[in-house]
Amino acid sequence: MEDILHHQSSQFDEELGRLRSDVLRMGGLVENQVATAIEAYGACDPRAIEETIARDQDINALEKQIDDESAQLIARRQPTAVDLRLVFGIIKIVTDLERIGDEAKKIAKGVRRICAAGSQPTQFAPAILHLAETVLVMVRESLDAFARLDSGLAQKVIVDDNGVDAEFKSIVRQLITHMTEEPNTISMVMDVIWIARSVERIGDHAKNVGEHVIFIVEGQDVRHRRLSSNGGAV
Amino acid sequence: MPNNTTQERLKAEARGLNFFYNGGIQALKNINMPIYDNRVTALIGPSGCGKSTYLRSFNRMHDLYPGNRYEGEIRFYPDDTNLLAPEVDPIEVRMRVGMVFQKPNPFPKSIYENVAYGLRVRGERNRRMLDDKVEHALRGAALWDEVKDRLQDLASNLSGGQQQRLCIARALATDPELLLFDEPTSALDPIATGAIEELVHELKKRVTILIVTHNMQQAARVSDYTAYMFLGEMIEFGKTDEIFIKPKDRRTEDYITGRMG
Numbered sequence: 001m002e003d004i005l006h007h008q009s010s011q012f013d014e015e016l017g018r019l020r021s022d023v024l025r026m027g028g029l030v031e032n033q034v035a036t037a038i039e040a041y042g043a044c045d046p047r048a049i050e051e052t053i054a055r056d057q058d059i060n061a062l063e064k065q066i067d068d069e070s071a072q073l074i075a076r077r078q079p080t081a082v083d084l085r086l087v088f089g090i091i092k093i094v095t096d097l098e099r100i101g102d103e104a105k106k107i108a109k110g111v112r113r114i115c116a117a118g119s120q121p122t123q124f125a126p127a128i129l130h131l132a133e134t135v136l137v138m139v140r141e142s143l144d145a146f147a148r149l150d151s152g153l154a155q156k157v158i159v160d161d162n163g164v165d166a167e168f169k170s171i172v173r174q175l176i177t178h179m180t181e182e183p184n185t186i187s188m189v190m191d192v193i194w195i196a197r198s199v200e201r202i203g204d205h206a207k208n209v210g211e212h213v214i215f216i217v218e219g220q221d222v223r224h225r226r227l228s229s230n231g232g233a234v
Numbered sequence: 235m236p237n238n239t240t241q242e243r244l245k246a247e248a249r250g251l252n253f254f255y256n257g258g259i260q261a262l263k264n265i266n267m268p269i270y271d272n273r274v275t276a277l278i279g280p281s282g283c284g285k286s287t288y289l290r291s292f293n294r295m296h297d298l299y300p301g302n303r304y305e306g307e308i309r310f311y312p313d314d315t316n317l318l319a320p321e322v323d324p325i326e327v328r329m330r331v332g333m334v335f336q337k338p339n340p341f342p343k344s345i346y347e348n349v350a351y352g353l354r355v356r357g358e359r360n361r362r363m364l365d366d367k368v369e370h371a372l373r374g375a376a377l378w379d380e381v382k383d384r385l386q387d388l389a390s391n392l393s394g395g396q397q398q399r400l401c402i403a404r405a406l407a408t409d410p411e412l413l414l415f416d417e418p419t420s421a422l423d424p425i426a427t428g429a430i431e432e433l434v435h436e437l438k439k440r441v442t443i444l445i446v447t448h449n450m451q452q453a454a455r456v457s458d459y460t461a462y463m464f465l466g467e468m469i470e471f472g473k474t475d476e477i478f479i480k481p482k483d484r485r486t487e488d489y490i491t492g493r494m495g
Contacts, residue, residue, distance in 0.1 A: 081480065218480075219479060
C-alpha cells in the first residue's frame with residue numbers, strides 16, 4: 001500500500017491522485033466545520049454559528065463532485081484490486097464526511113436556538129466540550145489514516161468510539177437528572193441532548209471512515225464487528 | 235489455494251508441469267493447479283507468460299511439432315488419466331478436450347459439415363444421428379436459430395461472431411468434457427463478445443471451461459477462478475471474486491491494476 005500510484009497510465013495516476021486530494025480537502029472542511037461548531041457551543045458566538053451552517057453547502061458540493069469523479073473513474077478505468085478498494089472506500093468515506101457536516105450544522109442550529117431563547121449552554125460545557133474534543137481528534141485521525149493509508153491509526157479511531165459512546169450515555173444521564181430537578185429548563189436541556197447526540201454521531205461517522213480505510217488497505221470488511229480495547233475482533 | 239473449495243469437484247489437475255519448446259526453452263515451470271468441474275477458470279498474464287502454452291498442453295497441441303517436451307502430469311478426472319502420458323492417444327484427448335481459437339477458423343465447408351466433421355472423424359455415419367448431434371451442438375452454441383435454414387451455406391459467409399460460435403459448436407459436437415478458449419473474443423466486436431460470454435456462462439453447466447484472455451474485465455466477468463501467470467510460473471490461483479478485489483501476491487496486484495512497467 002506504500003505507493004498506490006505508478007500505473008502505466010500516468011493519466012490514471014493523476015485521476016486517482018486528484019480524487020484522493022479532493023477527499024482530503026473535503027475532510028479538511030469538515031474538520032474545520034466541527035471545530036467551529038464546538039467553538040460556537042462554547043461561546044454562543046453568532047459568527048461561528050452562521051459560519052458552521054454556511055459551510056455545509058461547500059461540503060455538499062464537494063460530495064457531489066467526488067461522487068461524480070468516482071463514477072467517471074470507474075467508467076473509464078474499471079479499477080481492480082487496491083484501486084477498486086480505494087475508489088469504493090472513497091465513495092463510502094465522502095458519505096460519512098457529508099453526514100459529519102450535517103451533524104455539525106445541527107449542533108450550530110441547536111446552539112442558535114438556545115442562545116436565541118436567552119439561555120447559555122455553557123452550563124453543561126465541560127462534559128459536552130470534552131466529548132466534542134474527543135470526536136474532533138477522531139475525525140482528524142480518521143482523515144490522517146486515510147491520507148497515509150494507515151490501518152493501525154484507523155483501528156485506533158474505531159476503538160476510541162467505544163469511549164465516546166460511554167461518555168455520551170453518561171451525559172444523557174446527567175441531563176435527565178437535571179431536567180427532573182429543574183423542569184423549567186427542559187426545552188433548553190433537550191437541545192443540549194440533541195447537540196450531544198450529534199457529537200456522538202460524528203464519532204460514529206469517524207469510526208466508519210476508519211473502517212473504510214481498513215477495507216482500502218487490507219481488503220477486510222470490519223463493519224458491524226465488536227473490537228476489544230486493543231483493536232482485536234471480539 | 236482458495237478456501238471454501240471443498241465442495242468443488244476436480245475435473246483436471248496440473249502436477250509439477252514443465253514444458254520445453256524445441257530447442258530447450260522452458261515455457262512452463264512447475265505448474266500445479268486444479269481445474270474444477272463445471273467451472274470457468276481464466277488464465278491471465280502478460281504476453282509470453284506461458285498461458286497459451288499451458289492451455290495447449292491440455293489437448294496435446296504441442297505434440298504437433300517435433301522436439302517439444304512435457305514433464306509432469308495433467309490428471310484428468312473422473313478416470314484419473316494423465317493426458318500427457320505417451321500411451322494416451324492425442325486424438326482421443328482432443329475428443330474429450332475441445333479448443334476454440336482466437337480467430338474463428340471454420341473449415342472451407344458448409345455450416346453443417348463444419349459441425350459434423352469431428353463426428354465423421356470419429357466414424358459416425360448414421361445420417362439421423364449426425365443431424366441430431368449437429369442441431370444439438372448448434373443449439374448449444376446459440377447459433378441454431380440463425381443458421382437452421384441455411385445449413386448447407388458456406389461457413390465463411392457467416393459474420394465473425396457467428397463463425398466463432400460455429401467453432402464452439404464444432405468443438406461441442408464431440409461432447410467434450412473440457413473446452414479450451416484461447417482469447418476467443420479478441421477479434422470480435424463488443425456485441426459478439428457479449429454473446430460469447432453469455433454462451434460461456436451457459437456452457438459451464440455441461441462442460442468445464444479454461445479460458446485465456448487478455449481482457450481483464452472479461453476474466454472478471456466470466457470466470458469462477460482466475461490464475462495469474464508470469465514468466466512461465468503460476469503466481470496466484472484463486473477465486474475470481476478474491477483475485478480482483480484482494481489478490482494475495484503483489485505481482486498479481488501490479489498486473490491487474492496496470493502497474494507493470
